[in-house]
């Protein structure tokens with residue numbers, strides 16, 4: 001089932017006035033949003049981010065993760081360039097949903113790490129897929145991205161669907177004592193590139 005474009009509007013923010021594009025994924029019923037700024041369909045690589053929904057981090061100021069800070073940093077970077085896209089993907093809790101994420105947090109409060117908690121609940125460590133991004137990027141005319149992420153799986157998913165990742169731009173922000181173990185587990189078990197290995201350089205795919 002397709003992902004269909006529904007409507008677009010202005011979205012003023014403290015960083016810039018973005019254009020907000022709404023999409024419906026008819027297979028899952030999920031409603032995704034893209035914020036865009038500037039001329040993004042001219043073929044040149046576009047500064048971009050695939051941001052997975054995190055209600056607790058993005059809206060409720062949680063310090064268990066780095067999501068809210070990454071969201072803000074990505075929008076600020078796009079505003080600075082005057083050009084870019086942020087895909088806000090409704091795949092809360094790495095795809096397990098909000099209530100299961102709270103169950104996973106409960107297990108983490110009892111000592112499990114983020115991967116063990118998912119597995120104890122019967123889920124894979126990361127249940128996300130990024131297939132919905134292709135029709136959204138096609139609709140916007142974006143073929144090539146400079147992707148802000150520390151997650152090599154996002155780079156691979158885009159590359160596999162034929163989107164060029166011209167560059168990976170590290171996004172290290174929002175570290176605090178509460179998310180130290182979480183970020184360490186992402187690096188050791190979920191392949192995230194958390195810093196030292198890429199300082200001062202840029203990955204080119």
Ligand SMILES: Nc1nc2c(ncn2[C@@H]2O[C@H](COP(=O)(O)OP(=O)(O)OP(=O)(O)O)[C@@H](O)[C@H]2O)c(=O)[nH]1
Pocket residue numbers: 050051052053054055065066067070091092093094095096100101104105108114118148149150151154171186192
């Ligand atoms: N299941 C589960 N999901 C979590 C947990 N903490 C954060 N999330 C979700 O993880 C997603 C964010 O994933 P991250 O691994 O932080 O980062 P990423 O988006 O893969 O990679 P970056 O692009 O580098 O930020 C969001 O959907 C969050 O809701 C957790 O402990 N358990």
Ligand SMILES: [Zn+2]
Pocket residue numbers: 054056057058065066067068
């Ligand atoms: Zn989060």
